[in-house]
Amino acid sequence: MRSALPASSYPIERTRLDNGLRVLLAPDRTAPVVAVSVHYDVGFRSEPEGRTGFAHLFEHLMFQGSANVGKAEHPKHVQAAGGIFNGSTHPDYTDYFELLPAGALELALFLEADRMRAPKITRQNLDNQIAVVQEEIRVNVLNRPYGGFPWIKLPPVAFDTFPNAHNGYGDFSELEAASLDDAEDFFDKYYAPGNAVLTIVGDFDPGETLMFVHRYFGDIPARTVPSRASFAEPVPTAERRAVIIDPLAPRAALAVGYRVPDPIADLPTYLAYYLLTEVLSDGDASRLERRLVQKDRSVIGVSTYLGAFGDPFEQRDPLLLTLEARQSEESSADVVLAAVDEELGRLAGDGLEDGELERVQARVASSLLRAADDALGRALAMAVHELHRGRPELVNELPAELSAVTAEAVAAAAGSLLDQGRSVLELHAGAAS
Numbered sequence: 001m002r003s004a005l006p007a008s009s010y011p012i013e014r015t016r017l018d019n020g021l022r023v024l025l026a027p028d029r030t031a032p033v034v035a036v037s038v039h040y041d042v043g044f045r046s047e048p049e050g051r052t053g054f055a056h057l058f059e060h061l062m063f064q065g066s067a068n069v070g071k072a073e074h075p076k077h078v079q080a081a082g083g084i085f086n087g088s089t090h091p092d093y094t095d096y097f098e099l100l101p102a103g104a105l106e107l108a109l110f111l112e113a114d115r116m117r118a119p120k121i122t123r124q125n126l127d128n129q130i131a132v133v134q135e136e137i138r139v140n141v142l143n144r145p146y147g148g149f150p151w152i153k154l155p156p157v158a159f160d161t162f163p164n165a166h167n168g169y170g171d172f173s174e175l176e177a178a179s180l181d182d183a184e185d186f187f188d189k190y191y192a193p194g195n196a197v198l199t200i201v202g203d204f205d206p207g208e209t210l211m212f213v214h215r216y217f218g219d220i221p222a223r224t225v226p227s228r229a230s231f232a233e234p235v236p237t238a239e240r241r242a243v244i245i246d247p248l249a250p251r252a253a254l255a256v257g258y259r260v261p262d263p264i265a266d267l268p269t270y271l272a273y274y275l276l277t278e279v280l281s282d283g284d285a286s287r288l289e290r291r292l293v294q295k296d297r298s299v300i301g302v303s304t305y306l307g308a309f310g311d312p313f314e315q316r317d318p319l320l321l322t323l324e325a326r327q328s329e330e331s332s333a334d335v336v337l338a339a340v341d342e343e344l345g346r347l348a349g350d351g352l353e354d355g356e357l358e359r360v361q362a363r364v365a366s367s368l369l370r371a372a373d374d375a376l377g378r379a380l381a382m383a384v385h386e387l388h389r390g391r392p393e394l395v396n397e398l399p400a401e402l403s404a405v406t407a408e409a410v411a412a413a414a415g416s417l418l419d420q421g422r423s424v425l426e427l428h429a430g431a432a433s
Contacts, residue, residue: 010378012392013206019222020194023213024382024392026201028375034202035375036108037097038116039383041197042190043090044168045231051182053133053170056089058186060129062096063087067118071125074111081107091168091308091315093387099376102203106212109200113216116193121183130175137169145248149427150255150324151308157242158257158320158423163231168308192223197386201379233318235259236421247430251300252327254336257423260306260413262317264388271402272409273321274312277304278360279352279410280323280343285359287343288323296339298331313394314384321417333426341418348415352407365399372396 013025047054065071078085083100096115098108141147152167159165198217200209236259246253263270280288281304292299302325306312325336371377372395382392394401 010372010396012382012396014386014392015210017193017214017218019218019220020192020225021217021220022197022386023210023217024197024199024386025204025206025209026199026378026382027204027206028201028378029203031375032102032203033099033375034102034105034108034200034204035097035099035379036105036112037095037197037199037376037379037383038112039093039095039197039199039387040191041092041195041228041387042094043092044166045091045163046190046229047168047186048182049162049166050174051178052166052174053168054175054178054182054186055094056168056170057129057133057175057178058183059087059089059094059096060132061121061125061183062115062119064122064125064129065120066115067120068114069111071120074115077107077111078104083108089168091319093314093384095380095383097376097380105200105202105204105209109212109216112198113220116191116196116217117220119187119191121180121187123180126178126180126183130178133170133175134172137172141169143248145250146246146253146427147248149244149246149253150257150322150425153244153427154255154257154320154322154423154425155308157240157425158236158259159233159318161231161233163229164233164318188223189226192225193217193220194222194225197383199379199383199386199392201382202375231316231318236423238421240421240423241426242424243426243428245428245430249427249429251329251429252333253427253429254299254323254325254327254333255425255427256323256337256340257320257425258323258417259318259420260321263306263313263319264316267389267401268405269409269413270312272405272413274306275357275360275364275402275405276347276410276413277306277312277321278364279347279356280304282360282363287347288340291339291343292325292336296331296335297328298336298339299325299327301326313381313388316388320423333424337424344414344418348411348418351411357405357407357410361402361405364402368398368402 015023044055081104085098087096156165260273261269288302304323307315381395385394386392
């Protein structure tokens with residue numbers, strides 16, 4: 001009988017301020033550092049139609065100063081204290097965070113509260129950051145081989161509605177059309193305290209820290225929190241297919257998207273798909289690595305993952321299990337797809353090999369536990385679990401949840417991918433011609 005994988009336990013305290021801000025505290029005295037994150041329940045799936053890329057643009061605006069912090073001073077304060085900082089935009093949330101020596105906790109709370117209360121939304125800052133985002137798109141998408149492939153290019157094939165299908169990085173003309181009213185409305189609607197989670201992990205005293213939290217965040221006025229939109233779409237019943245040409249790519253590539261169960265409403269079933277991605281492509285012994293890379297030599301690399309950026313827990317429904325492969329010169333998309341179907345069929349019909357699931361479960365659990373041992377990684381994971389499920393404790397519980405997934409459930413997940421209409425995106429290499 002298989003024993004449950006060990007779960008690490010980190011105590012979590014939680015409270016909610018009168019203005020609606022949710023606060024998570026996870027004290028850990030093993031290292032003299034503290035991580036502070038603020039997650040807002042808004043991502044690029046929530047941005048208004050006609051303002052493609054606006055959520056990402058607004059993330060940039062939040063670094064341009066606030067009521068008591070000058071332009072570019074937030075980074076200087078953090079770095080002068082010996083810390084690091086960043087922010088990022090995802091399909092269903094935007095986060096801002098610092099990792100600092102423990103003695104700088106109050107500084108981090110002051111900085112985050114000040115921009116939650118009153119960021120500097122000016123025409124100059126908006127124009128400046130539009131230019132910065134446009135340059136980011138040039139560097140990361142337009143002038144890079146495989147830029148935006150597949151996270152920008154696959155969703156328009158797989159989905160029909162604007163929230164799910166549009167380019168979250170941004171369209172140049174729509175970014176340029178952004179107005180101050182757009183920015184102020186976006187802030188008022190989505191950056192209310194009641195739409196955010198403040199998470200603090202590391203070496204701190206909970207009582208003193210709560211005093212700081214109330215001091216800096218407590219008087220931020222409450223605002224109406226928007227109802228969470230549903231982005232639901234029917235699962236396709238027929239294959240969808242598209243072709244793009246990348247003039248910079250040296251070789252052809254393939255991306256395939258499959259719809260998976262709702263990760264919030266049906267987490268146990270969803271976890272079977274998470275383990276399936278590991279069975280398919282994680283490591284030299286994985287199914288598709290052995291078949292496509294080592295045996296057929298039809299691809300030079302293959303990966304499968306859940307979510308737009310490969311984090312299986314960052315996104316609500318609907319989302320994709322994505323297969324991404326770089327093809328060898330002799331192969332074609334159809335040859336690769338036929339081999340993938342054969343391997344999925346073999347998994348569904350014959351099940352997993354002896355010990356295969358246990359190896360994958362142990363590897364995934366180990367990875368999750370390593371991430372949770374880091375104060376910043378734990379803070380970011382806790383916040384997302386709170387936003388999406390109201391269960392930050394999942395950071396402690398996931399290894400055991402994964403150990404409960406059966407081989408039959410993983411086999412059934414593989415079979416379900418064959419029973420739906422997949423979305424196929426072929427990238428043809430312009431640089432090879």
